[in-house]
Amino acid sequence: METIKFKTNINCGGCLKSVTPHLNELDSIESWKVDIENPDKILEVRLEGDQNEVVKAVTEAGFEIEKV
Incomplete structure (x- = not known):
């Protein structure tokens, strides 16, 4: 499990x-x-898996996102 932060x-x-x-x-x-x-x-996510899924989900919702 890791915590990743994104700028949105x-x-x-x-x-x-x-x-x-x-x-x-x-x-x-x-x-x-x-x-x-x-x-x-800042979007802080605790996940086990591919962080690209998070980027895709936020983009599909119509928002900008980039890893910090």
Whole structure:
């Protein structure tokens, strides 16, 4: 299990609602959270598996994401 951080443009409650189903459907994710107070809107993910799945899920939800 590893924790990976990504910079995103998920910046409000509505954005969180949009991305939640995409991230929750990934079996490799144990937990995730977005620090919307951080200027870089850091998405912290605990997962066992391919981090590219996370990137794909967030992109499909319509958001930008890059590994920190």
